[in-house]
Amino acid sequence: GAVVSQHPSRVICKSGTSVKIECRSLDFQATTMFWYRQFPKKSLMLMATSNEGSKATYEQGVEKDKFLINHASLTLSTLTVTSAHPEDSSFYICSALGASGGPDTQYFGPGTRLTVL
Amino acid sequence: GENVEQHPSTLSVQEGDSAVIKCTYSDSASNYFPWYKQELGKGPQLIIDIRSNVGEKKDQRIAVTLNKTAKHFSLHITETQPEDSAVYFCAASKGSSNTGKLIFGQGTTLQVKP
Numbered sequence: 001g002a003v004v005s006q007h008p009s010r011v012i013c014k015s016g017t018s019v020k021i022e023c024r025s026l027d028f029q030a031t032t033m034f035w036y037r038q039f040p041k042k043s044l045m046l047m048a049t050s051n052e053g054s055k056a057t058y059e060q061g062v063e064k065d066k067f068l069i070n071h072a073s074l075t076l077s078t079l080t081v082t083s084a085h086p087e088d089s090s091f092y093i094c095s096a097l098g099a100s101g102g103p104d105t106q107y108f109g110p111g112t113r114l115t116v117l
Numbered sequence: 118g119e120n121v122e123q124h125p126s127t128l129s130v131q132e133g134d135s136a137v138i139k140c141t142y143s144d145s146a147s148n149y150f151p152w153y154k155q156e157l158g159k160g161p162q163l164i165i166d167i168r169s170n171v172g173e174k175k176d177q178r179i180a181v182t183l184n185k186t187a188k189h190f191s192l193h194i195t196e197t198q199p200e201d202s203a204v205y206f207c208a209a210s211k212g213s214s215n216t217g218k219l220i221f222g223q224g225t226t227l228q229v230k231p
C-alpha cells in the first residue's frame with residue numbers, strides 16, 4: 001500500500017514551452033499533496049502544498065503563475081511548469097498524505113527529471 | 118520557522134559496522150520525525166518514523182531515538198550492508214493537524230564498503 005506515482009519520469013522540452021507533471025496516489029485517497037524541487041546533491045525544497053478542491057499554498061519565493069498546481073481529485077495533483085527556461089531544469093518530486101501509515105506520513109513519488117533546452 | 122540540521126554530510130563505514138546520523142530541530146512544536154532513504158535518481162522512501170510521545174523505535178536493523186528536551190533525534194543502522202548505501206534525510210513536522218509540511222535536513226550520503 002501507499003504507492004505514489006508520477007508521470008512522466010523524464011521529460012526534455014524546449015525553452016518557452018509548458019510541461020505538465022502528474023502525481024497520483026494509487027491505493028489511497030490523498031487529502032493533501034506536496035510538490036518539491038531537488039537540485040543535484042541537495043535536499044528537498046518544498047514548493048507548494050496542494051489540497052483537493054482548493055487553491056495551492058505556495059512557499060515564499062515560488063512563483064505561483066509559473067508553477068501552476070491543480071488538485072482535481074483525491075488521487076491526482078498536477079504541476080505545470082509554464083514557459084519553461086533552462087533554470088527550471090530540476091528533479092521534481094511529489095508526496096501525498098492520507099495513507100494508512102498514519103495521518104502525518106508522507107509517501108513520495110519516484111520523481112520527474114525535467115530538462116529544458 | 119523550523120530549522121533542521123543534519124550531521125554528518127558524508128559517512129563511510131565498513132560492511133557490518135554501525136552507522137549513526139544525527140539531526141537537531143529548532144521548533145519545540147514539531148512532533149513527527151521521519152527518516153527517508155533516497156537512491157540515485159529515485160524518490161525518497163520512508164524507512165522509519167517516530168512521534169514525540171515516544172523516545173525510541175526499532176525496526177529490525179534500523180532504530181530511531183528522540184530527545185525532546187535537547188531537540189535532537191538520531192538514526193541508527195546496525196550490521197550495515199552495501200545496499201544500505203544511499204542518501205538519508207531526516208525531517209521534522211508539526212503534524213497533519215497543522216500544515217503537515219516536512220522540513221528536511223541537508224542529507225547524509227552513506228557509503229558502506231564491502
